[in-house]
Amino acid sequence: MRIVHVADSFPPDVGGIERQVEALALAEQADGHDVSIITAVNKDGAAPTSLDVHRGLRTRWLTIAFPSLNHAMVAEVFDREDVDVVHAHFTVASPIAIYAVRAASRRGIPVAVTVHSVWWKVASVHRFVSGVFFGPSRMRVVYSGVSTMIARHIRRVYPRCGEVSVVPNLVDTQWWSPAAPSLHRAGDPDFRVVLVGRLKKRKHIDEFIEIMSRVQAEVPAGTPVSVSIVGAGPRHDDRAKQIDELGLRDWVHLLGHRTPEEIRDLLHESDLFVAPSRQEAFGIAALEARSAGVPVVGYNFTGLADFVESGVEGLLVDDADDMVESLAKLLVDAERVEQLKASTRARPPRVTFDDAMQATYAFYDRARRELGGRAKR
Template identity: 30%
Template structure:
C-alpha cells in the first residue's frame, strides 16, 4: 500500500517522534510498502514552502513556513497538503501527534475531508489535559468519523479510551527499536561503584535536576564512592543541572552531552543501571534501548516503562523520588541483584522489535480502511 506519514516534526530535528517516524518509514519500505512523509519541519538546507527532499530513500514534503525560531508551524499548509495527497494516490494516512500538534491536526482534517483512511498515533500522556480535549470535542469527532486511534503504550491509551468512550477502540502501537543492534550480550562487571546512566533531553519535563537530587540522596545512604551518574543529552536545563552538580560537589556526576547511537550503546553496555525519572513518560525509547542492552531500569509507576519493565524481574518500578533513591541505594549494596536482573534482560529480548511494530502499524492501516468502508 502507499502510506502518507504526517508529523509536525521530522529530521533533521531530533526527538522521539522524529526518529520513530523516520524508522517506521524505513521498515514499511523493507516489507514492500511505498511511503512518503509530510511535515512542517524545514529540511537540512532550510527547505520549506513545499520543497521535496529525500531522506534515506523516502520523499519528504517540507510544508514548513518562515516562522521565528523555526517552529514546525504552518497555518497555510492544508491547501497544498490536500492537493498533494489527492494527486499522490495514497491508500492510507498515518498521523503522529502529541499534546500540541497543529500540523498533524490540520492534516487530520484534510485526510478526513478527502475520504482518505486515517490512523492516528498519540505519543503523549493526555491525563492532565484530557478535560480540555473533552471540552473541545475534536478528538471524539475524528474518532466518530473513522480515524483509527492508537497510542504508544497502555498507560498512554487509557486516558484516550476514557475520552472516546467504550464504543471507540483505541489500539496500542508501541515505539520500535532495532533489537539486534542494541543487544550487547553478557558483560563482565568490574568492581566499583554502581554505574548509573540516563539519556534524556535536559528539560523540566524529563526532570534532570530532580534526578541529580535523588541520586545524591542515594549516595549519602549507600556511602562515599557508592555510585556514579552519567546524564547523556542536551537541553535548556543544562546550566541548572551543572550548577546543582557544582554546588553539591558531586564530582561523580558527568554530563557528556548528546552522543551517537553507537556511542550510546557502548555507554549503556559499560553501565549497571538505567534511570528513568520522568512522571509523564508515554513510552521511554531510551529506557527500552538500555533494557535491550541488558541494563535493569528503575522507572516511575504510571509511565510507559511498565510496558517492558517488570518490578523485581528486570528492573524496579517506584512511585516517588524517595523510593527511587532507596532503590538505587539498595542496588549499590547488592551487586548480585543487579547481575540477576541484567541476566534476565540479556536472555529475554523485548517484543518491540521493528518488524513486529511495522506489522502492527499495517494492522492499524487496515483497521482505518475498514472504518472508512463501514
C-alpha cells in the first residue's frame, strides 16, 4: 500500500504522539509499504530518516493559523501517485491534519482518523477550525481512538459517525519485559515508586507530588519510600520548589531525562509505577512499566483500563482521595506489593506491538472498504 500519515506533531518535537507516528511509519515501511509523512513541524536539526517526510512552512504559527498555505506541499504528496489510505492523527489542535483530511476527501482517498487525545477537547477545536477556516466540514472519514475510552468519547460526541475502531499505540512489550527475576523486594530496604513523564502541566505531576505529601502524612514516620520522577520539561523548577516546600526531599527525586535503556533498568528494580494524569488517552509509559513487570496505579476512567486489570496488574482508582488511600496502604504492605509484582510478571500484557499493528491494518481495510477507492482526477 501507499500510506500517507498526517500529523501536526512529529520529530524532532518530543512527545508520545511524535514517537508513535514515527514508530508506526517505520514499522509499516519495514513491512514493505510505501510510507510518507505530512507534518507541520519544520525545524532545523531534524535527524536523518529513511522516511519520506514533507514539512510545513518554516514559520510554524503560519501553518497553525493558515494551514492552507501548505496547499502545494499537500497536493504534491497526494497527486504524484495513487494513495491507498491517509492516516490522520488528531490531537487537541490539528489544523494541518484537518486541512489534509479535507484535501484527501475531495480526491476520493480513503481517510482513517485516529484520535490521540481526550476527545471532547479535540472535538471543540476540530469544530472551530473546520467551521471558521474551512467552512462547513465535509470530511469522509472513519474514526478510531487509541483506547476504548477515547472510542467511547468519539461515539458520544458524534453519534452518527458509525463504527469507531480501537487502534492502540505501539509499544514493544517484549523489549521492556524483564529477562531475570528482580533482585529487589518491596520495602527491602525501601519501597520504590516510579513515574515517567514530561514535566508539563497536563501530566498532573504537581497533583501527584501533592498526593505523595498526603500519603507521607498517612503512613508511619520513617516508612522507607523512594519516588523517582523521570522526565524533563518546562515545569522542572516549579516541581523542585514544590518538593522542597512540602518537605518531600527525602522521598521524591527528580531524575531528569533518561534513555529508554536506563528507564527499563530502573523499572526492573521498582515496586510500583504511578500514572497520575486524569487525561491519559492511552498511557504509553504505563504500558511500558506494566510490560516491565511493574504494577501500575492510575485512574480507572483513562486509557489504562485497556491493559491494567485492577487488583492483578496494579490498582485503578476513582479519584485523588482513592489514590492517596491506596498508596498509603500499599507502602506499608510489602507482601501485597510483592503479590502484585508476581501476578504482573506472570501475565503477558493485553496490548502488544503485534496487536497494535494488526488493529492498524484492519482499520485501513475498513477505511478502504467503507470509503471506496480513489476517485478519478
